[in-house]
Amino acid sequence: xxxxxxxxxxxxxxxxxxxxxxxxxxxxxxxxxxxxxxxxxxxxxxxxxxxxxxxxxxxxxxxxxxxxxxxxxxxxxxxxxxxxxxxxxxxxxxxxxxxxxxxxxxxxxxxxxxxxxxxxxxxxxxxxxxxxxxxxxxxxxxxxxxxxxxxxxxxxxxxxxxxxxxxxxxxxxxxxxxxxxxxxxxxxxxxxxxxxxxxxxxxxxxxxxxxxxxxxxxxxxxxxxxxxxxxxxxxxxxxxxxxxxxxxxxxxxxxxxxxxxxxxxxxxxxxxxxxxxxxxxxxxxxxxxxxxxxxxxxxxxxxxxxxxxxxxxxxxxxxxxxxxxxxxxxxxxxxxxxxxxxxxxxxxxxxxxxxxxxxxxxxxxxxxxxxxxxxxxxxxxxxxxxxxxxxxxxxxxxxxxxxxxxxxxxxxxxxxxxxxxxxxxxxxxxxxxxxx
Amino acid sequence: xxxxxxxxxxxxxxxxxxxxxxxxxxxxxxxxxxxxxxxxxxxxxxxxxxxxxx
Numbered sequence: 001x002x003x004x005x006x007x008x009x010x011x012x013x014x015x016x017x018x019x020x021x022x023x024x025x026x027x028x029x030x031x032x033x034x035x036x037x038x039x040x041x042x043x044x045x046x047x048x049x050x051x052x053x054x055x056x057x058x059x060x061x062x063x064x065x066x067x068x069x070x071x072x073x074x075x076x077x078x079x080x081x082x083x084x085x086x087x088x089x090x091x092x093x094x095x096x097x098x099x100x101x102x103x104x105x106x107x108x109x110x111x112x113x114x115x116x117x118x119x120x121x122x123x124x125x126x127x128x129x130x131x132x133x134x135x136x137x138x139x140x141x142x143x144x145x146x147x148x149x150x151x152x153x154x155x156x157x158x159x160x161x162x163x164x165x166x167x168x169x170x171x172x173x174x175x176x177x178x179x180x181x182x183x184x185x186x187x188x189x190x191x192x193x194x195x196x197x198x199x200x201x202x203x204x205x206x207x208x209x210x211x212x213x214x215x216x217x218x219x220x221x222x223x224x225x226x227x228x229x230x231x232x233x234x235x236x237x238x239x240x241x242x243x244x245x246x247x248x249x250x251x252x253x254x255x256x257x258x259x260x261x262x263x264x265x266x267x268x269x270x271x272x273x274x275x276x277x278x279x280x281x282x283x284x285x286x287x288x289x290x291x292x293x294x295x296x297x298x299x300x301x302x303x304x305x306x307x308x309x310x311x312x313x314x315x316x317x318x319x320x321x322x323x324x325x326x327x328x329x330x331x332x333x334x335x336x337x338x339x340x341x342x343x344x345x346x347x348x349x350x351x352x353x354x355x356x357x358x359x360x361x362x363x364x365x366x367x368x369x370x371x372x373x374x375x376x377x378x379x380x381x382x383x384x385x386x387x388x389x390x391x392x393x394x395x396x397x398x399x400x401x402x403x404x405x406x407x408x409x410x411x412x413x414x415x416x417x418x419x420x421x422x423x424x425x426x427x428x429x430x431x432x433x434x435x436x
Numbered sequence: 437x438x439x440x441x442x443x444x445x446x447x448x449x450x451x452x453x454x455x456x457x458x459x460x461x462x463x464x465x466x467x468x469x470x471x472x473x474x475x476x477x478x479x480x481x482x483x484x485x486x487x488x489x490x
Contacts, residue, residue: 001465025470029477033485183470188478190471222460229459233451236444262448374444415463434462 007431014425017174024165024173025184031073031161032066032188036154038147043139044070061407064185065192070139072158074130075123077181080163083118084178085268087111092337119163120156127155175418183414186407201397224389224405228412231382234262236375238368240353256353258344260372263379265334267409270387272334273326274406277303277319309395317395324384331380332373341368383409 008014035041045068048060060067063076091097091111100107131151135143140151166177173180201213237257244254284300301307302319309317345365354360358367387405423433451459 025474026477029474030481033478033481184474187467187471188474190467191475222464225463226456226460229456229463230450233455233459234448236448370440371444374441375448377441378445378448411467412459412463415466416459419462419466434458 001434004432004434008422008426008434011425011429011431014174014422017172020173021169021175021180024169024180027165028064028073028162028181028184029188031158032064032069032071032185034072036070036072036074036151038150039070039140040138041070043134043137044068047134047137061189062182062185064188066185072154073162075126075155075159076185077159077162077166077178079122079126079159080115080119080166081178081182083115083122086118087115089337116163120160123156123159124152127152127159130155174421175414179410179414179417182410186410220389220393224386224408225412227382227386227389228405228408229416231263231379231386232261232409232412232416234382235259236262236371238371239356240348241356243352243354260339260375261379262375263383264339264372264376265331265379266413267383267406268334269327269330269380270383270406270409272330273323274305276326277305277323305391306394309392311396320388327384327387328377328380331376331383335372335376339372341365341372344368 009018048068059078062078063074066073066076087097091101097111097114100110103110131140131148134140135148135151140147162181166181169175169177169180197217198214201217202210205213237259240256240258242254242256280303281300298315301313302316303322304316304319305323307313307316308320342365345361345368348354348364349360355364355367358364383405386409390405390408419434426433
């Protein structure tokens, strides 16, 4: 392993890329410690503790604790992710955007520019909402227009800075910029989570009991990670036969295949489902109705992930059913956006490719749709298992950790993607890679 | 429905045990190394900021 690391650093491109990521990491972490001028930095932390709001947990994990500290990077890179998803969805609805997407490099540049403007717009909107919502509750002592404007400017600038960092990593570093920023934020919570697990399960126990508890916790974390690695590595290869012309006659040519990932939509279904389920809680919190009793209060509690699998309140686990339905729905919905069987079948026909046993055109597209429908269900089931393991443990043993299934999927996906990119660069120089 | 899903399941190519072990260990090593590095940066940044504000 150490020899491989040494070899990796011998390649100038990798060395520079990793050094660039390291510099960005310092910038992000220092930025996440700088408080916004004029705000009460401890307000959000105290507010979250007093309200018992779990709806913001995932958001805070993605911001690397910046939201809790109300630092200049409190909005994190989420507005950029949201705007990228919105633009991706709009390319289906708006023909002009669809044309840009197909327009090669120039079109991509235009789409990126629109995404950037949308990011600034969303950041402004989010920071104004935060300023108005929390400002008068105590976030900004002696609030006035000028103080509000400073807070809004700092939050928007912080989000724009992270967007720039992400794009710079894409250009000069290694791997995907947005994913790496997200990875840095998620990993920053790990030391705190490990301390919390230690205090909950190991501290104050006899050595034997403490060691056993520590081993069980480590085994569960590694098992979840292994499941994510297995899920990310699974794919279904569809065989394709390409024909070629020899002396005016069409003869069978080279064989190839279309690899379809089992987890076609990545972590998106979990993020969408969690966001939608936490939405009523966030609205109720802003309206001051999150402690309501009766049916409304029970519904709100059932929608909160932190109340699931609680043995003392089994009724609240009903929310899991809604969660499962939403994850499966978004898995189908998002895959239908990123993979179009009709387009793939059409491209195959144009390139002279045929799936053995299926005629080009509609039969091929129907076959691909069928395979995809079954794969999505298998992938969504895998995603749900990975996402629910930490929730079950949190519910049964009241463990409070931020690295749930979503974080683990992002950690594994980003690490493997970056390592594979490094490996490709090492292979060119005939060096052995990390995964060889 | 279930029969076709079962058939599809058998056609999926999963990573070998060796690959899964290697990938998991690489991800774990990177996560711990980065997590540690970030903790040190956070500590130093927090200390310097407190010093600067004071």
